[in-house]
Amino acid sequence: MTERTMHLVADASSRDTRKIRVRASRWFATIRLDRDSYVDAQSTRGHEPDLPADYVAAVDRACDAAMDCIRYDGYRGSFYLGRGPRWIDLCARFRDVEATIEALRAAELECDYTGLHALADRLALPVDEWLSPGERELIRGVDFDPPPGVFLRFLRGKATERGLRLNGRATAGSLWVRPTLSAAQKQIREMFPEQYPGWVDRWTGYKESEDAPFRPWVGGSDEDLSRGAIPVQFKQLETEGGGECPCGMRLEDAGDGDDVHRVHHANWALGVRVPKGLNWWGDLVVVTTQSPISWRKLAHQVARMPQKEENYDFPSWSHMGEPEVSSDSYRAYLLKVDERIVGYLAVHDTSEHRRWDLADGSAFGVEDGTLRPRIILIWVADAYRRRGIGATLVETLATDFGCKVADVSWSTPVSPAGRRLARRLSPDGIWVS
Numbered sequence: 130m131t132e133r134t135m136h137l138v139a140d141a142s143s144r145d146t147r148k149i150r151v152r153a154s155r156w157f158a159t160i161r162l163d164r165d166s167y168v169d170a171q172s173t174r175g176h177e178p179d180l181p182a183d184y185v186a187a188v189d190r191a192c193d194a195a196m197d198c199i200r201y202d203g204y205r206g207s208f209y210l211g212r213g214p215r216w217i218d219l220c221a222r223f224r225d226v227e228a229t230i231e232a233l234r235a236a237e238l239e240c241d242y243t244g245l246h247a248l249a250d251r252l253a254l255p256v257d258e259w260l261s262p263g264e265r266e267l268i269r270g271v272d273f274d275p276p277p278g279v280f281l282r283f284l285r286g287k288a289t290e291r292g293l294r295l296n297g298r299a300t301a302g303s304l305w306v307r308p309t310l311s312a313a314q315k316q317i318r319e320m321f322p323e324q325y326p327g328w329v330d331r332w333t334g335y336k337e338s339e340d341a342p343f344r345p346w347v348g349g350s351d352e353d354l355s356r357g358a359i360p361v362q363f364k365q366l367e368t369e370g371g372g373e374c375p376c377g378m379r380l381e382d383a384g385d386g387d388d389v390h391r392v393h394h395a396n397w398a399l400g401v402r403v404p405k406g407l408n409w410w411g412d413l414v415v416v417t418t419q420s421p422i423s424w425r426k427l428a429h430q431v432a433r434m435p436q437k438e439e440n441y442d443f444p445s446w447s448h449m450g451e452p453e454v455s456s457d458s459y460r461a462y463l464l465k466v467d468e469r470i471v472g473y474l475a476v477h478d479t480s481e482h483r484r485w486d487l488a489d490g491s492a493f494g495v496e497d498g499t500l501r502p503r504i505i506l507i508w509v510a511d512a513y514r515r516r517g518i519g520a521t522l523v524e525t526l527a528t529d530f531g532c533k534v535a536d537v538s539w540s541t542p543v544s545p546a547g548r549r550l551a552r553r554l555s556p557d558g559i560w561v562s
C-alpha cells in the first residue's frame with residue numbers, strides 16, 4: 130500500500146483544512162488525521178482546541194477493535210499511536226483502511242461518530258464467547274480464521290487480561306480450550322470491584338455438561354490432573370519479614386536482587402566454587418600480592434563473604450592491580466574442601482605485639498618486638514564451621530612461618546569466635562596487635 134495524503138476540505142489552502150495521511154507497515158496501515166493548521170486557526174478565533182469526549186471515546190473504541198484484529202492476524206509488536214487535539218492516530222488492517230478513513234472523516238467534519246462505532250462493532254471479535262467456561266473445540270474456518278497456533282497465542286493473551294487460564298491446545302485445524310478462573314484472580318476481582326467494572330464470574334462452579342466434547346489425551350501435560358480439583362485456600366497473616374540474613378544480605382530484596390542473594394548465600398554457606406580453568410593442586414593455596422591476577426581475584430571474591438557477613442567497609446583482600454611486593458608479606462590462605470573454598474585466612478607479618486591472657490575485660494600485657502605472622506581475618510563457610518577448619522588454617526600458617534601456634538599474633542578486636550579458637554589453640558594466652 131502506497132503512502133498517501135488527502136485533504137478533508139476541498140480547498141487545500143483553506144484555514145480549516147485537515148489532512149489524512151495513510152502509511153503502511155508490514156502488518157497494518159496507520160492513519161493519521163493531521164489537525165495542526167485547523168487547531169491554529171480555531172485558536173486564533175478563540176475556540177477551545179480540545180477534542181469532544183464523545184469523539185475521543187469513539188476513536189478509542191475503533192482503535193481498540195482494530196488493534197485486536199491486527200493481533201488476531203498474528204502481529205506481535207507494539208503500536209505507537211498518539212492522540213491529541215492536533216492529531217489523531219488510528220490503525221487498520223489494509224482491508225479496513227477505506228472504511229476507517231470514511232468514519233474518521235464523518236466524525237471530524239460532521240461530528241457524526243456513528244461511523245466509528247459501527248466500525249468498532251463490525252471489527253469486534255467474539256472474545257467473550259471464545260472464553261466462555263467449558264471444554265470446547267474451536268474449528269478453524271468456522272470459529273476463527275488464523276492458524277491455530279497464532280490464534281492460541283492471541284486467545285491466551287486475552288484470557289490473561291481477564292484473569293483466566295486458557296488450558297488451550299492447538300491441533301492441525303482446531304483449538305481446544307477450557308478457560309478457568311483461578312481462586313486468586315477471583316479474589317482480586319471481588320476485592321477490588323472498582324478496578325473491574327461489570328465483571329461477572331462465569332467460570333467458578335461451572336458444571337461440564339454430559340455431552341461435552343472429549344479432548345483427546347496426548348499426554349505430556351499435567352493439566353488433566355487438575356480437572357475437578359478443589360482450589361487452594363489463601364489466608365492473610367501478620368508475618369514479620371525483612372531484616373538481615375545470616376550471610377549479611379537483606380532479606381526483603383526481591384527480583385534481580387534476590388538472585389544476587391541466592392548466589393551470595395550459596396557461596397557463604399557452602400563455600401566459593403573454584404573457577405573452571407584454574408589449576409589447583411592440593412588442598413590449600415597461599416595467594417600473595419605477587420600472585421597471578423586470577424588467584425588474587427579469587428581471594429577477593431572469598432574476602433567478600435566475611436566482609437558482607439560482618440558488614441565491614443572494606444574487604445580483607447584488595448590487591449587487584451599489577452603484581453607488587455608488599456613490605457609486610459600480605460597473603461591469603463584459601464582452603465579447598467569438596468571442590469569449594471570453605472576456609473580463608475588473611476595474614477601479614479608485623480613486629481609490634483602485646484600479650485593478652487584472653488580473659489574477658491583484662492588489659493593487654495608486655496610489649497614485644499618480634500616479627501610474627503598476624504591474623505587479620507579468618508572465615509569459614511557456614512556449613513563447615515565447628516569442624517576445626519579455623520584451627521587447621523592457623524596451624525598451617527605457623528608451620529609455614531616456622532613458629533609455634535602460640536607465637537602467632539591476632540589482630541584486635543578479637544571476635545567471640547576468634548577468642549574461642551584462640552583459647553583452644555593457645556590456652557595460656559596470645560599475642561595481639
Ligand SMILES: [Zn+2]
Nearest residue numbers: 374376378394
Ligand atoms: Zn543469605
